[in-house]
Amino acid sequence: MLIHQYATPKAPKRIVVVGAGGFVGATILRAFAAVGPPPIGLTRREVDLLAPDGSNALKARLAPDDAVVFVSAIAPAKTVAQLMANLRMAEAACAAFAYVMPAHLLYISSDAIYADDANPVTEYSPVEPSTMHGMMHAAREMMFRAEYRGPLAFLRPTLIYGADDPHSGYGPNRFRRQAAKGEPITIFGDGEERRDHVVVEDVARLAVRILYHRSAGALNAASGVATSFRDVANIVAAQFVPRAEIKSVPRPGPRPHLAHRFFDITGLHKIFPDFHFEPLAEGLARVHWQALQARSVESP
């Protein structure tokens, strides 16, 4: 659970987002820019953590008063090579932080670190990843915990969706893209598995709060509402005219090990009592509208 060092929010002297070129990192960068002085965004162009001088490059851009959000990752990590690359990136970051220790560090982790059967998931659930991606985040958390001595926070989002998400993982993003192309939305089996979905802007708002309170500890970014993939598909389908078709396809394998995932978000209610997630239907509607706007700009 998080503990605030600042009971009253206070803007950090300078904010650095490492991994600002990605979907989540860019949204976090925009969220900080919207509420305070312009943050520093570092993308792979400025700092390539896999390059031989990656650590030095990051070190050169840090100052001891910085509050750092580390969101840089090759995600999802599905292979051993991707796992190891992600760990090397974290290793380079740890080396940089050892030289210039930021005043506060927030690592954007994932709910994939938790055991599959941890329902309802809380910040106290066992860390027992079953995937390469979960193991990557769990290992990175441990690396930062071991090497960084300042106030350290972990934000662990569940499934994130948003207009700019480059991934097409099973869920809202894929469904929207399928429907936009005039294809049927495909769900596996009856699509009955229930998951928690959060819009990327909410993850960014939480990151802002954590840095402004200089919080330490862990917090899940989950809405507390689990929705079946079929229901998500129905919401997305209804956004299109004519309504998109939903097609059930056989599962590529046995039903996933993680049939349902529920979150108990009492921890969030306690630490940020007035924080509210955008309801899924509203978030999906807004993302749909953003996508339409983007398309109209692309093809005037």
Added chain:
Amino acid sequence: MTTSPRIAYAGMTHLGLCSAVAAASKGFSTLCFDPDAALVARLNDGDLPIVEPGVEELLHENRLRIGFSSDRAQLADCDVIYVAPDVPTDDAAQSDITGLDLLLDDVRRNVSPDAVMVVLSQVPPGFTRARQQPGQQVLYQVETLVFGRAMERAIAPERIIVGCPDPSEPLPESLGAFLGSFECPILPMRFESAELTKVAINCCLVASISVANTLAELCERIGGDWGEIAPALKLDKRIGDYAYLTPGLGIAGGNLERDLATVIKLSKEFGTDCGVIQAFGANSAHRKDWVLRKLHETVLDGAVSATVGILGLAYKENTHSVKNSPSLALIRYLAPWPIRVFDPIIPGDVVNHPNVTAATSAIDAARDVDALAIMTPWPEFRRLRCRDLAAIMRGRVVLDPYHALDSVAARAAGLDYRTLGVS
């Protein structure tokens, strides 16, 4: 022993005071000793530091047999001396036995050589044997005090469990004579067994509560009603009529948590499995926040402004204690919203909240609130009329974990009524 033994209780907190009054009610001359002279003066004036049904009346009825004193010399005239201060716990449910040890040492130095000392406080296994000294008898007796029912249980215990050095030996005559007056089974056993019996009783109670809470939550999701299920369980002789099957906001009050913590600590020390005990604790922590979750689900999630009414601040009805109060625990997390509070005994100024109004009555606490939470089921809250609440509240949500109100009447009054164990 030809004459009736004189009994003493050292430590005039909840346990010692209630137990002493019960001893006097059995006809024994009873000394109530506490080193705190100010407390003793207060007790002599009839000003009790506790709220407990029946204690004042019984004290009044037996006043001639009870003496309050801070004079240690009077302990020398007593045959059985109970050392019975309440043992405080910290936030991690760990006992602080410093005060008990100090008092025990104090008593030791002032009793007669043939007196029997009995530790009645909540102690961890191993405590009593470690405090044996040559030439003095220190025994242990399990207390089963329940806040709000302390007198009833002190006067008519189901059984008396005594920890002693050798359970095959008869109890000291004075102690035997005193305990015999309670007319219930007396179970002598070795120290460690007696100390662990106390822990075992509480673990069994917690197991029942945890079952009730776990399945009550399921009822809330799948359309069941735990109120229909629990009576069926109680008719099962293996479970029993008195089983703790009422769902609640986890386990509270400190003593049950203390015993869970004791088992976990001992298990870690001796390498035994305590997974189930840890699960009880996790379930309790989860259920404690039921009202907070429901408030967010029903009113607070997305609300720009909302006022919450809170009925009850005491840890439970018929007590003055706010330690482990579910109400105060809830209020900690309601800082962004104005609240109105009322408790029949606890003044509103105990509440630490940036925007709290201390209401003058239960109905006043419900005035213009968007949601009302009944956090302590005081008898007077049970008498509230739902239509009066509906008329004075701005919103409709009533969260009543302890089922103080009539759910049918509440729904008939148009309230969005939620209680534990019902969907």
